[in-house]
Amino acid sequence: MDSEQFHKISKALADPRRYNILQRIAGEDELACHDIRCQLPITAATLSHHLKELTNAGLIDVRKDAKYMHMKLRRKTWRAYLKRLENL
Numbered sequence: 001m002d003s004e005q006f007h008k009i010s011k012a013l014a015d016p017r018r019y020n021i022l023q024r025i026a027g028e029d030e031l032a033c034h035d036i037r038c039q040l041p042i043t044a045a046t047l048s049h050h051l052k053e054l055t056n057a058g059l060i061d062v063r064k065d066a067k068y069m070h071m072k073l074r075r076k077t078w079r080a081y082l083k084r085l086e087n088l
Contacts, residue, residue: 001080005058009081012057017042018050025060026073033069 013019017040024039025031037047051071054060058077063070 001077001084005077006081006084008057009059009077012053012059015050015053018053021047021050022054022059022073025054025071026078030063030070030072033071036071 013022021036021040024036033047033051036042037044040047042050051060051062051069054071055062059074060071061074063072
């Protein structure tokens with residue numbers, strides 16, 4: 001993992017709500033955007049912003065199925081990030 005991606009991930013995870021969203025995604029094989037919206041008191045626009053940040057950091061993959069979005073944790077990226085943290 002290069003330094004740029006490491007910093008993007010660290011910045012994305014610095015937001016507690018974003019970290020909470022990532023935890024929910026990580027707890028499932030794949031999670032629908034609608035499911036997160038039902039679980040959290042958050043607007044669709046705010047959720048979209050947080051998902052964009054997690055995607056840009058390389059932490060999640062988003063799959064569109066018609067009008068629905070499904071998210072999945074990029075476990076390989078997550079493990080690489082944790083490995084880099086261990087080496088601090």
